[in-house]
Amino acid sequence: MVVLRDLHFGYGDRPILEGVTLEVPRGKITALMGASGGGKTTVLRLIGGQYKAQSGSLLFDGQEVSQLSHEQLYAARRRMGMLFQFGALFTDISVFDNVAFPLREHTDLPEAMVRDIVLMKLESVGLRGALDLLPSEISGGMARRVALARAIALDPELVMYDEPFAGLDPISLGTAARLIRQLNDALGLTSIVVSHDLDETFAIADQVIVLANGRIAAQGTPDEVRQSRDPLVHQFVSAAPDGPVRFHYPAPSATQDFGLQASGGRP
């Protein structure tokens, strides 16, 4: 469904992706994992055509995304859904109107049919009863489920989830993970999940890709990645504080910064 080949991208002089090659198989859930700032969300933005790669190739269903015209890109985006980290709901309209928004913009369906579709989508995320509430009246977890209902309103083929589990309580977290799996299987979607949450993501993913330092550090089934001997992947999977990824940002020595003598005595 999505293929990246030797993809390079950076912000100004700072490289983010350095020669990333990966494939997202149709009908499966692919998890993109890795330390913060590793370029996971950037990959989603590149697939959605919001950023342009500096070099390399990015194919969405066989089409080179960077070479699509404005109209072709928008046509491709109609086949994608994206769940943003904090939902990105329109705050001045109700839950119902948020989910109905893409339907009203892209179709000429009668209002009765829009209502039926919105109710079905809200039912699939368990929020049919919240249709009249405003985004300010629902919790963060509920907002993300509403955003998910909105993302699948036009029955996309590919759904991208940006940190769907961040900040959720354990009950909502488990529910959200099961929901992603159920929707993927029931609607025949292809899903890409960007997440830090190891247990929940490994439980639902068919394929896990670990990004580190702009490259792919590991790729395979959740079990294969768990057993990886790569020190970076091992540190990430076992949540170890020490390893190739340092906890401390590079800084002058503490002795120098705190004005202490090198001998360890008082100044």
Place this chain on the structure above:
Amino acid sequence: MIFKGLAHIGWVTRSWLADIGHAARLFVQLLSFAPDCVRRFGLVRDQMHFLGNYSLAIISVSGLFVGFVLGLQGYYTLQRYGSASALGLLVALSLVRELGPVVSALLFAGRAGTSLTAEIGLMKAGEQLSAMEMMAIDPVRRILAPRFWGGVLVMPILAAVFSAVGILGGWVVGVLMIGVDSGSFWGQMQSGVDVWQDVGNGVIKSLVFGITVSFVALRQGFEAQPTPEGVARATTRTVVMASLSVLALDFVLTALMFSI
């Protein structure tokens, strides 16, 4: 040192040119979406209602006080030449040709312009515009264009309200308080104000100011850094840039109108 200075000048010039290019492209986009706005006029109407309501109170009250002051100052000047009966004409011409469009545009920039900038900036910060793009909906077409055309169309209405209330204010001071003859006040106004030359020029001015203020406000919001500081800075810039643009354009338009 010299090379560093030259490099800095080059960088500033390039940024400035890129900025102008982005602004021009956005402006052309907003103009080109006019047919969409006609097709979905409900979106423009909602914005006219929203922006108009926002500014109506401040514009009416300001118009009233400006009318009061014009009544007093006008009478003070005219009675020196024994022309106090022309007070109505003076108040009406001052408001319709000049003060109505300019002051209402300045108030519109402070009231509705800042609200537009903050709204678009916060939508950007909350990733709502990105979400819209990912839904294959162009935010310029769906969000910015109706607000732009709503602002353009509501501006002459607000200027008309300002002038009408101001004339009433001038009448209250001139006729009711000072005792200028009511017949002369309205009669001179009726015979001296030309619909095309005076009212028409005022309408053209307020349309141009509506375009200016709405465009500046929307662009500042659209280009704002998606942070609280960025939105705050963009809002301030809207007031400064829109107000200065209105005053500068007023001079240019007035010069053009008098020379034709």
